[in-house]
Amino acid sequence: MADIVFILLFFLVLKASAFLSLECLNLNYLSKNSKDLPLTVEGIMDNDTFVKSVNYTRTKSTFSCISSIYDSAILCLVLIFSLIPWLYEVLTNYFGQGYLGQSLVFIISVSLFGLPSLPFSWWSTFKIEEAFGFNKSTLKLWITDQFKGFTLAIIIGTPLFMALMWIVNQMGNLWWIWAFLFFWGFQILMIVIYPMYIMPLFNKLEPMESGELKDRLLELGNRCGFQSKTILVMDGSKRSGHSNAFFTGFGSFRRIVLYDTLIDQMEINEIEAVLAHEIGHYKCGHIPKRLAFSAISSFLMFAFIAWLIQSESLFIDLGFSPEMINSFNIVPPFVPAFLLLSLFGGLFTFWFSPLDSLWSRKHEYEADSFAKSAIGSPVSLKSALRKLYKENLSNLIPHPIYSTFYYSHPTIVERESALNED
Template sequence: MLSVLLAVAALLVLRLIADLVLSALNRAEVRRHAGAPPPAVAAIMDGPTYTKSVAYTLEKSRFGVLTEVFDTLVLALVIFGGVLPALFSLVASWGGPESLWTRTLFVLLAGVLLSLPALPFEWWEQFRLEQKFGFNKSTTGLWVTDKLKGVLLMFAIGFPLLWVLLWLVERVGPTWWIWGFGVLFGFQLLMLILYPKVILPLFNKLTPLPEGELRTRLMALGDRTGFSAKTIEVIDGSKRSGHSNAYFTGFGRFRRIVLFDTLIAQLTPEELEAVLAHEIGHYRRGHIPKMIALSAAMMFGGFAVIAWLARSPWFNVSFGFPAGEMAPSLLLFALLSGVVTFWFAPLGNLLSRKYEYEADAFARNAMGGPAAMVGALRKLAQKNLSNLTPHRWFSGFYYSHPTLVEREAALAKPV
C-alpha cells in the first residue's frame, strides 16, 4: 500500500514541478520581448497596451504559481493526512451500513470543503488582480451570491446524479460502469439543451439581439452560410468582467450563438460578423459532434478505470477507506485523475487548435477575405490584454487556441 501512496506523491510533485517550470519559461519569454516586441506583435498592439499586457501576464503568472503551490499542498494534506477517511466515517455513521444517501452526501461535502481553502485566492484574483487592470466589474455581494448559488446547484444536480450512480453499483453489479456512463453522458447531452435555459439565467441575463442593422446582418450571414439560427442571444457578461467572448452551445435545433455584451461594444458590425462566422464554422465543419464523441470516449474510459480501481483490493485501502466502497473511489478518481491527464493536455490542444484554424478559414471565406477576422482578433487581444509572446511549451500545455500571431499567419495564406 505504501507504494501506491509513493506513486501518487511522485505524480503530484512531478505535476507541480512541470507547472512551475512551464510558468517560469513563459515569464522569461515574456520578459525577453518586453522591451522590443517582435514585428508581428508590434503590428497588433500599440506600445502602452503592449506594456500593460506584459505586466498583466507576469502578475497573473506569479499569482498562478502561488495558487498552484497552495492547491497542491492542500490536496496532499487531504489525500495523505487522513481527512477524507475521517469525513467518510462521520457521514456514513448518519445512516445505515448500506445507506446510499450518506455516501452521496460524503462526496458532495468533500467537494464543498475542498473548495473552501481556495476562496481567499479567488477573491484576491477577482477584486485585486483583475481590478488592478480594469477587468473586474463584479461586487462582493454578487461574488458571494454566485458562490452560494454554485453550492446549491451542486447539491440539487449532483445529489440525484451521484445517488443514481451508486444505486447502479448496488443493483446492476460488475457492469454498473457501462450503465453509469450511459446515465452521465445522457445527462451531459441534456444539459447542452437545458443549461442556457435553466442554469445560465440564474447567473446572467440572456436577451435576443434586438432588431436592427446588426441583427439583420448577422441573420443574413447565418442564412448564406447554412446556419439557420432562430435567434442570436446577448449575455450580460459586463456585470462581472470586462473580458469579452462569444460561444456556441447546444446541438441540432437547440443550437444557439451567444455574444457577450462587451464584445458587441468593442467590435464593429463587420468584425462581429466575422466572429459569428467563426462560430458557425465550428458547426459547419462538424467540430461539435466530434468533440462530443471524443468526450464520450474519454468518459467511457474513465468509468472503466474507476470500476477497475474500485475492484482492486489495494486502491481504497491505500488511502484509508474500506475496500469496495464506491463513493471514495469516485472521489479519489476525481481528485487524482488530473495528475495523469495533465501530461496529455498538449494532444487535446493540438486537436482544438486544428479546429480553430478551420473555423478561422471558414470565417475568412464567408467574409470574402481575412481583414474582418484579423481586425476582430486584434481588438480582442488588445481589450483582453492577451499574452502575444508565450513560450511554445507553455502554449502547448495551456492554450487551446493558437496564438494571435499564428492565427494571423494562417489567415494570410492563400486559399
C-alpha cells in the first residue's frame, strides 16, 4: 500500500478514537452524576423528565458510536480497495470527460458513497426519535425527502461544478482565487435563495397569523431597531417534535422563522424572549462574522485543492490510473481532488470543532445578553430556555471536555448563571 493510504488510514483511526473516547467520557460522566437529580440542575427539569433526558442522551450516544465505527469501516474499505478511483473510472467512462459529464460524476459519486449511511439515518428517525416521542415523519415523507435532496444536488450542483471547472480551465495558475470568488458569491446567493425557494420544498412557511403574539413580536422588533415585515412560522411538527427558532438570510432578505412546535410549547412572553435572542444575533453582527469565516474556509479549501492537484503521483498512489489522470482536457485531477476532500476532509476539520464551538458559544452569550436588555429582565428568557431544554430532552450534565468540544450552545446552567450576572 502506498504511503498516502497509510497516512489517511492513520488519520481515520485517530479521528474515530477521539470520537469514541469523547462519547465514552460523556457517558461515564452521565452515569456517575445522574443517580439523583443534581443540585445544579434542580428546578430546570422534574425528575421524570430528567431520567428521560438521561436515557435519550445514552441511546443517542451509543447509536452514534456504532454508526461512527461503521462509517470508519466503510471509509477504510474505500481506501484499501481503491474504490474512489474505481467508481470514478466507471462513471467517467459512462458520462465522459466534459464539463457536464465530470460534474455528474462528482455528484453521483458523492451520493453513492453516502448510500451506506442511509439505514442509520432511517434508524435514528424511526427507532430512536420515535421511541422518545419526537418523530412525526412517515416513511413516505422520509423517502420523498431523500429523493428531493438528491434532485436538488443535481439541479444546483451540476451548473456550479461546470462553472468551477470552466474557471479552472480558463484562468491559468491563479484559477483557485477566481474559483474561490465565484464559489463565495454562490454561497451568498444561496443564503438568499435557500429560505425563499429551497426551504419551502421541504416545509410550509407561513406568515404568522394576526393577533396578540404577532403584535407583541413586531413591536419588539421595532423597539430593537429590527423592522421586519413578516415573521414566518414553519411546520416543523411535520417531521419532529423538537422545537427551534432561527434566522436566515441577511439585509432585506433576512427572515425570522419560528417552529410551530415552539409556539405550541411556549407562552407569549417566552416566545418574545426567544425572538429577542434571535434579533440579538443580528444586532451583534454575528451574520457578517459567520460570512467572513466561511469566506476564509472556502479560500483555504481552494488553495489546498490547487496544491493537491499539482501532485499527479498522489492520485496514482491512491489508485487512479495515469491514463485517467493525463487524458483530461480539463486541468488534471480536479474532480478526483474534490471527491477526496468531500470524503476525507472531515478527518481534519473535526479537530477544529472546539474552536468553532467556542466561537459559537460566545455568540450565544452575546445574543442572550442582548435579549435580556431588550426585554428588561432575564425572567422570560430563562423560562423559555428551561422549556426548550426540557422539551428537547437536552443533556443537562455533559462532561466539560465534551461540551467544550462539541457544544455550539452553552449548557443551560452556564446560560442561566450568565443571565444572573450584573
